[in-house]
Amino acid sequence: MPFRCQACVTMVTSLQAICESCGGFVRYEESDEQRLVDAVSGDPSAALPTFGADLYMGEGETPLVELDRLDLAPTVYGKLDSLNPTCSFKDRGSALLVSAVTDPETTWKGIVVASTGNTAPSVAAYAARSGTPCAVLVPTGTSLSKLAQVAAHGVPIYTVDGTFSDCFQFAQRVSSDRILNATAVYSANPFVASANRTVAFELVAELGAAPDWVTVPVGAGPLLGGTHAGFAELYEAGIIETLPRMLCVQVDGCHPIVRAIDRDESVRPWSGEIKTEVGAIADPLRGYVADGEETRRAVVESDGTGVALDDDTINEWTHRLAAQEGVYAEPASAASVAAVTADAVNPDDTVVALVTGHGLKEPEGDDIDTASVGDDSEALRTTLLG
Numbered sequence: 001m002p003f004r005c006q007a008c009v010t011m012v013t014s015l016q017a018i019c020e021s022c023g024g025f026v027r028y029e030e031s032d033e034q035r036l037v038d039a040v041s042g043d044p045s046a047a048l049p050t051f052g053a054d055l056y057m058g059e060g061e062t063p064l065v066e067l068d069r070l071d072l073a074p075t076v077y078g079k080l081d082s083l084n085p086t087c088s089f090k091d092r093g094s095a096l097l098v099s100a101v102t103d104p105e106t107t108w109k110g111i112v113v114a115s116t117g118n119t120a121p122s123v124a125a126y127a128a129r130s131g132t133p134c135a136v137l138v139p140t141g142t143s144l145s146k147l148a149q150v151a152a153h154g155v156p157i158y159t160v161d162g163t164f165s166d167c168f169q170f171a172q173r174v175s176s177d178r179i180l181n182a183t184a185v186y187s188a189n190p191f192v193a194s195a196n197r198t199v200a201f202e203l204v205a206e207l208g209a210a211p212d213w214v215t216v217p218v219g220a221g222p223l224l225g226g227t228h229a230g231f232a233e234l235y236e237a238g239i240i241e242t243l244p245r246m247l248c249v250q251v252d253g254c255h256p257i258v259r260a261i262d263r264d265e266s267v268r269p270w271s272g273e274i275k276t277e278v279g280a281i282a283d284p285l286r287g288y289v290a291d292g293e294e295t296r297r298a299v300v301e302s303d304g305t306g307v308a309l310d311d312d313t314i315n316e317w318t319h320r321l322a323a324q325e326g327v328y329a330e331p332a333s334a335a336s337v338a339a340v341t342a343d344a345v346n347p348d349d350t351v352v353a354l355v356t357g358h359g360l361k362e363p364e365g366d367d368i369d370t371a372s373v374g375d376d377s378e379a380l381r382t383t384l385l386g
C-alpha cells in the first residue's frame with residue numbers, strides 16, 4: 001500500500017500519520033499510472049487505497065457549476081462539496097478513514113475526533129454506518145445544527161472549554177494504536193489529505209484540463225494540501241500540462257498561514273485573540289504548527305498565494321452566492337468565492353472555488369424578515385409581477 005513520507009520520501013510499512021525516521025507527514029501516493037488515468041476518467045477512487053468495509057454513501061463526484069451571475073471577470077466554477085452525504089467535503093476523508101479502522105489488517109477499534117463543526121458529523125455518520133465506537137470533541141459554542149447531526153447518529157459529544165487546538169490536543173492524548181485520532185489534520189492521520197486528492201481528479205475529469213486557480217478555504221489545510229497533491233501526481237505523470245495555482249483563503253481574525261505566505265516566512269501559531277464568527281477557517285494551529293507549514297509549502301510549490309478576508313466581506317458573499325446563484329453555502333465556503341476578487345487572479349483565468357459546506361449548517365434562524373400576507377391576494381400578485 002503506497003503510503004509515503006512527504007519529507008524524506010520513505011515508504012512506510014505500518015500506517016501512521018508521522019514518519020518514524022524524520023517526523024514528516026505520510027500520505028498515499030498512486031504509483032500505478034493507469035490508476036491515475038482511470039481517476040481522471042470518471043473513477044476518482046481508482047487512485048485511493050482500498051480497505052475492509054465499503055461504506056459508500058455518495059461521497060465525492062460533486063457537481064461543478066459555473067458561477068456566472070456574480071459579475072466576476074474570470075470564468076468561475078463552484079465545486080459543490082456542500083452536496084456530500086453530511087453536507088461538507090469532510091466526507092471524502094471520513095469514508096476512507098472509517099473504512100481503514102474497520103479493516104482487519106489495522107489495529108484500530110475506535111475513533112476520537114476533534115472538530116470545528118463539520119468533521120464531527122461526518123466521522124459520526126460513517127462510524128454509525130460501520131458500527132465503530134466514536135467520540136467527538138468540540139469547542140464550547142459550536143453551531144447547534146452541526147451538533148444535532150452528531151447526536152442523530154448516536155455519537156456522544158464532549159465539549160472542551162477552549163479553541164479547536166485544545167480539542168485536538170485532547171484527542172491526541174486519547175489516541176493510541178487502538179484508537180485513531182480522526183481529526184482532519186495531516187499530523188493526526190494519513191487518510192484525510194490522501195482522500196482530498198480526489199478533488200483534483202474530479203476537476204480534471206470535469207474540465208478536461210487543469211484550471212488556472214483553485215481557491216480553498218483553509219483551517220490547517222489538508223483540503224488544500226490534498227488537492228494540490230492530486231494535481232502534482234497528475235502533472236508528474238504527464239496527464240495535465242499545467243499545475244493549478246492554489247489560493248489559500250483565511251479570515252482576518254485568525255490567518256496564520258496567509259500571514260506566513262505574505263511575509264515569506266515559516267508559519268507560526270496565531271497567538272492573539274481570534275476575532276471571527278467563521279470558525280471553520282480560523283485555526284490558530286497551537287501545538288501543531290507543522291500542519292500549517294505543510295499547507296504553506298503546497299501553496300508555494302503551486303506558485304499560489306493567500307488572502308485574508310474580514311467577516312463582513314465573507315457574509316456579503318454568502319448572501320450574494322445564495323441570492324444570485326442559488327447556491328446556499330456556509331460562510332467559510334463562500335469565502336472561497338469571495339477570494340476570486342484577489343489581485344493575483346487575472347480576468348482571463350479559469351478559477352474553481354471549493355464550496356466546502358452547506359448553508360443549512362449555519363442558518364441565520366433569528367433574524368429572517370417575514371411579512372403577513374393579509375387577505376389581499378391582488379397585492380401579492382402585484383409584488384410578484386408589478
Ligand SMILES: *Cc1c(COP(=O)(O)O)cnc(C)c1O
Pocket residue numbers: 088090117118119184217218219220221222223224280281330332333356357
Ligand atoms: C474543515 C473546513 C474547512 C477547512 O478545511 P481544512 O482543509 O481542514 O483546513 C473549510 N470549510 C469548511 C466548511 C470546513 O468544514
Ligand SMILES: [Zn+2]
Pocket residue numbers: 005006007008009010019020021022023024
Ligand atoms: Zn520521513
